[in-house]
Amino acid sequence: MAIEIKDKELKEMFEHGLYFHGHLCPAMPLGLRAGLLALRKLRVGRSQDKELMLLAETAEGHAMACFLDGLMMATGCTYGKGNVKKLRYGKLAFTLIDRKGKRQVRVNVKGEFVLNALKTSPFIAKRKAGVPPQEVERELAEMAVNKIINLPEEEIFNTGEVTPIEPKPAKGTFEAYPCEGCGEAVYAKWIRVKDKKFYCIPCSGYKE
Ligand SMILES: [Zn+2]
Ligand SMILES: [Zn+2]
Structure with a gap:
């Protein structure tokens, strides 16, 4: 088995994302897909500077927290540029703000999807048993990633309405x-x- 990604943009993102993230896991590509979905909803491109702002609801020390690295990769919102904020709600959700367009959208991974993955994913079972992600059998990791890559968007994510906001000015x-x-x-x-x-x-x- 290998990882097969037909979508050119996602494939490119995945390769860079994997290099940046450091190990093969399903949560990083889950973040890539979620980030690309939010960009599409807002009809904006990746953030070159601080055009976008990402409010991530993930925290530290919970399964699938790697989601945020995929989000950062896809949206171009990065810790260094300062346009990522962790809200630490312990949820696989985020709001992407388009500062120029003065709009935002919230996306969350469906509750049943997260709970089901925690119960049934062989990759997560290994992680739960204390195996570091880079030591999980390649085949299990690839299976988990392929699943994330190939599932229809609407089976994984809930997407909120695009709503207007008044963003704070960002001046360094x-x-x-x-x-x-x-x-x-x-x-x-x-x-x-x-x-x-x-x-x-x-x-x-x-x-x-
Ligand atoms: Zn990971
Ligand atoms: Zn000093």
């Missing part, structure tokens, strides 16, 4: 100062003042 600072303690550059907003001198947060002794 270019102003930085040297820290009196370590000499490293600190952006203005994160400077802390002690005895009328500028410090970075760790050197200042303040918690934040």
Whole structure:
């Protein structure tokens, strides 16, 4: 068995996504499909800068949290650019905001799909038994991925209505100062003042 992806865009995303994500698992491609679906609903392309904002409802330490890496890959919303926020609701859902078009859409993986996967997926059974994803038999992982790739969208996702919003402006600072303690550059907003001198947060002794 091999992974077969007919859709050219998804295939390309999958190859890059796999490289970025680090292991073969079904949750990353699940995120790819969900992200591509949301882009299509909003009729926008991948975020080159901060045109889009992703509010992910996933958290850490639960099955299928890898979903978010697929979402980031597909939408171009990344941690570095700062247009991803984790809401940590422990849900396989997200809202994608089109800042320019002032619209948003929420997509969630269907409840029965998640619960069924947790009960019946041989890949997840291995993970539950403590096998790291990269050590699960290749055939099981490929089977799980092929299932995600080939299932009709409407069997996996619920898609909300596209609704209007008023996004907050995103403006970065270019102003930085040297820290009196370590000499490293600190952006203005994160400077802390002690005895009328500028410090970075760790050197200042303040918690934040
Ligand atoms: Zn994964
Ligand atoms: Zn410092």
